[in-house]
Amino acid sequence: MNALLEVENLSKQFGGLRAVQALSFEVREGTILGLIGPNGAGKTTVFNLLNGVFAPDEGQVRFRGADITGLAPFRVARHGLARTNQIVQPFANMTVLENCVVGACFGRENLPLARAREAAREAVTLVGLEDRLDALASQLTIAGKKRLELARALAARPTLLLLDEVLAGLNPVEIERMIGIIRTIRDSGISILMIEHLMQAIMSLSDRIVVLNSGAKLAEGLPAEVAADPMVIGAYLGDPGFVDKLRES
Amino acid sequence: MILRRPFFWIIAAIVAAFAIAPAIGDNIELRESLVLAAVYITLASNINMILGYAGYVNFGSIVFFGLGGYFSVWLMSAHAWPLAAALVAGGVAVSALALVFGLGILRLRGVYFALSTIGVNEGVMAFVANFGPWGGSTGIYLSPALFQPLGGPAKALWVIYYLLVGIMGLSLVLSYAVKRSKFGLGLLAIGQNEDAAALLGVPTPRYKAIVYSLSAFLPAIAGGLYFFKSAYIQPPDAFDLQLSTETIVVAMLGGQGTVAGPALGAFLYEELRGWLLTSPTFSHFQLVVAGVLLLAIVLFAPGGLMGLLYRLWPRLRSFLE
Amino acid sequence: MLGLLASILDGVLIGAVYGLAAMGITLIWGVMDVVNLTHGAMIVAGMFAAYVLVGAAGVPVYATLPIVLAGGFLVGVGLYWLSVHRVIGQPPLMSLLSTFAVNLVLVGLGTAVWGTDLFNVPASLPGFSLGRYTFPGTHLMAALLTGVIALALYFFLYRTRLGKAVRAVSNNREAAELVGIPTARVLALAFGLGVALASVAGMLIATMFPFTVLSGDAYQLKSFVVTVLGGLGNPTGALVAGIALGLVEGLTTPFVPVSWTLVIEFILFVVVLITVPGGLLTLFRRRRPA
Numbered sequence A: 001m002n003a004l005l006e007v008e009n010l011s012k013q014f015g016g017l018r019a020v021q022a023l024s025f026e027v028r029e030g031t032i033l034g035l036i037g038p039n040g041a042g043k044t045t046v047f048n049l050l051n052g053v054f055a056p057d058e059g060q061v062r063f064r065g066a067d068i069t070g071l072a073p074f075r076v077a078r079h080g081l082a083r084t085n086q087i088v089q090p091f092a093n094m095t096v097l098e099n100c101v102v103g104a105c106f107g108r109e110n111l112p113l114a115r116a117r118e119a120a121r122e123a124v125t126l127v128g129l130e131d132r133l134d135a136l137a138s139q140l141t142i143a144g145k146k147r148l149e150l151a152r153a154l155a156a157r158p159t160l161l162l163l164d165e166v167l168a169g170l171n172p173v174e175i176e177r178m179i180g181i182i183r184t185i186r187d188s189g190i191s192i193l194m195i196e197h198l199m200q201a202i203m204s205l206s207d208r209i210v211v212l213n214s215g216a217k218l219a220e221g222l223p224a225e226v227a228a229d230p231m232v233i234g235a236y237l238g239d240p241g242f243v244d245k246l247r248e249s
Numbered sequence B: 001m002i003l004r005r006p007f008f009w010i011i012a013a014i015v016a017a018f019a020i021a022p023a024i025g026d027n028i029e030l031r032e033s034l035v036l037a038a039v040y041i042t043l044a045s046n047i048n049m050i051l052g053y054a055g056y057v058n059f060g061s062i063v064f065f066g067l068g069g070y071f072s073v074w075l076m077s078a079h080a081w082p083l084a085a086a087l088v089a090g091g092v093a094v095s096a097l098a099l100v101f102g103l104g105i106l107r108l109r110g111v112y113f114a115l116s117t118i119g120v121n122e123g124v125m126a127f128v129a130n131f132g133p134w135g136g137s138t139g140i141y142l143s144p145a146l147f148q149p150l151g152g153p154a155k156a157l158w159v160i161y162y163l164l165v166g167i168m169g170l171s172l173v174l175s176y177a178v179k180r181s182k183f184g185l186g187l188l189a190i191g192q193n194e195d196a197a198a199l200l201g202v203p204t205p206r207y208k209a210i211v212y213s214l215s216a217f218l219p220a221i222a223g224g225l226y227f228f229k230s231a232y233i234q235p236p237d238a239f240d241l242q243l244s245t246e247t248i249v250v251a252m253l254g255g256q257g258t259v260a261g262p263a264l265g266a267f268l269y270e271e272l273r274g275w276l277l278t279s280p281t282f283s284h285f286q287l288v289v290a291g292v293l294l295l296a297i298v299l300f301a302p303g304g305l306m307g308l309l310y311r312l313w314p315r316l317r318s319f320l321e
Numbered sequence C: 001m002l003g004l005l006a007s008i009l010d011g012v013l014i015g016a017v018y019g020l021a022a023m024g025i026t027l028i029w030g031v032m033d034v035v036n037l038t039h040g041a042m043i044v045a046g047m048f049a050a051y052v053l054v055g056a057a058g059v060p061v062y063a064t065l066p067i068v069l070a071g072g073f074l075v076g077v078g079l080y081w082l083s084v085h086r087v088i089g090q091p092p093l094m095s096l097l098s099t100f101a102v103n104l105v106l107v108g109l110g111t112a113v114w115g116t117d118l119f120n121v122p123a124s125l126p127g128f129s130l131g132r133y134t135f136p137g138t139h140l141m142a143a144l145l146t147g148v149i150a151l152a153l154y155f156f157l158y159r160t161r162l163g164k165a166v167r168a169v170s171n172n173r174e175a176a177e178l179v180g181i182p183t184a185r186v187l188a189l190a191f192g193l194g195v196a197l198a199s200v201a202g203m204l205i206a207t208m209f210p211f212t213v214l215s216g217d218a219y220q221l222k223s224f225v226v227t228v229l230g231g232l233g234n235p236t237g238a239l240v241a242g243i244a245l246g247l248v249e250g251l252t253t254p255f256v257p258v259s260w261t262l263v264i265e266f267i268l269f270v271v272v273l274i275t276v277p278g279g280l281l282t283l284f285r286r287r288r289p290a
């Protein structure tokens, strides 16, 4: 299996705060890599560095062999890297379909409008929003907006999908659905890098897991290995809830 | 393809009405009122592309109109260019200049951008007022002889009128074509949430610069025509910040982000203004009325007239853009 | 040499008043992220208030200051509830447009009453002589009063409960609301203060220069320039930038034709906006060591 995304020695500081420190990992083709860590560990910042929202202070990001370090966000998207936002960012006054057409138009395939509409429809159907096609994004529930985030990213037909806490704020039924959707996406050949606080879900979905703490990598391995790693458990003693959740799974 | 859409024919009908109405019975009074309406519609439709689609508040859009006027008038008076060539050259020059300005100030967002556009307009005005070749603060006066190629002053005014109506029609078609295009979709996405748009792959810097420059082209030509018609141009008239902000009022009144809205708003506003100016009691209160109108729209109907119409008859959405 | 010095000093005196006006804009911006486009109109309102009070009511020129201050404050609070409150938290376009709308109304009413003729407020104070040069007493007085008002504002913001509430809301509106500060009323208060500063600045300018109903635009633009140079939302920065701008104007007047100073100012304005949006003062602040 080839490495699709290779991250090497990535670092970023905000003022005096080291948000990400010398982080390296890779995502292999056709797999799901889970990125976990307590609040403020720097997970979203890692996504922002991959996407080009911030340029890293140090390090390199290679995607399908090409160096994409510090490229502008829209150029990264063209390379086939799509992303959902932790805090949903819908185009509020556009319909669900139009939101997704934007994704399809400007993503990896850079489709013309007519064909983008097709791709958008497919993505909307995949996440199960097809009966809200012409609803304004602002009228969706939070669960609906989360699914819209996902559909919009998918419409671009990306090679790699970055998911930032798509399960947060959903009820158990919605979570079950979303997990099913994520599996379907992976099975369709799209690789996934996902951030998630919900241990059970991430442990069962991920092929491998990277644990981040204070911006640095604490552990990496198969879900079972990570869950059993005394380093991980020890480091999280300050956050007893986290240890419980790890044990649970 | 665009020909098959009903809305295109609505635009064609508007243009035809403008062209025919004053020609019936040689109604010069009506023509003069429609000249101003055509200018307002041109300005409002073009500012709508950056304000309504991309969500950037350009308080100084009048700088395009004024600079276009200066370029064309100067080419005609100092270099004896024919009208058509001077107009096109003015449009191209101003668009190019807008691209340069845009690359600088479009890094700014929100209020910072809005303030910088005022700075650009005022800075350009102050510069032109000191610029010798353009007559400094006295401006440029055109010799009546320049109307001769168009068949004398009386006939020239008709020619200018039809050209302005043409520019107005082009503005509407452009505004419509942009909205229907992929480029337009990208602009609308920027207007809703620029960061999200960029993450999805919308080339935001390029799109913003292009729309800023594009929205300069037809207003510049309209400026050339307008000041050719007046036969003189001076900095305070060319770079009138009041007119610039009225353009925003007009676009908001009709409904920013729609194609028909700015045109509707411009037409109604100009008619209202004309009526207020002739009515003895209200002639002083033109600004007051404009202000009250704008405040009411902003506070109670931010979608403008089109927003209200859509709410009353949702089916209008399918053929009015 | 002495001439240059005199020109600079006079520039500084006038610049202080620009700074005072700009403090009004910057205070409102800092507290509620609103660029107040009624600013120019309220500067003019201050001018005409002084004109009417002196001319019709026979109030001594400088005794109009407290009246204009109080009146400006009340009008500002009213304007907040009328035009700003509903658009707080909406995209910047909305508050720009709603305050601009009020500006149109005020300018329209002003023109209906006073036309566009030139007015002035008769004020004369003994000047201060420096060699061959005499500084107008009105300029000295305006700068002096600006200093007093700036100090009073500083005292209010940093030493009183209410002022601390204003600063708390300015720093973080949600947090302020959580600790029980009535934010809407604080915003109204801040807007009132901002408008009061604008009208007092107008009153002081009226003692120095003649004016028309339409003078507001020019002074509003000047205030924007000063505000941006000083950093949006930073009252101290506004005062410093106002004085600095006056100094630059005074410095260049003997060498550059007056008409070019405007060009230079607007170029400066746009360039500073693009390159140091935090204002020029941030350039002097030490970067935090990494």
Ligand SMILES: Nc1ncnc2c1ncn2[C@@H]1O[C@H](COP(=O)(O)OP(=O)(O)OP(=O)(O)O)[C@@H](O)[C@H]1O
Pocket (backbone or CB within 6 Å): A014, A017, A019, A037, A038, A039, A040, A041, A042, A043, A044, A045, A046, A086
């Ligand atoms: N733009 C920024 N400027 C300054 N500091 C930032 C910025 N973005 C993030 N940070 C800081 O960097 C640290 C890491 O934040 P990040 O959002 O990456 O955490 P996270 O792991 O995603 O947390 P959560 O699980 O709560 O989403 C935090 O301390 C945060 O305050």
Ligand SMILES: [Mg+2]
Pocket (backbone or CB within 6 Å): A043, A044, A045, A086, A164
């Ligand atoms: Mg996060």
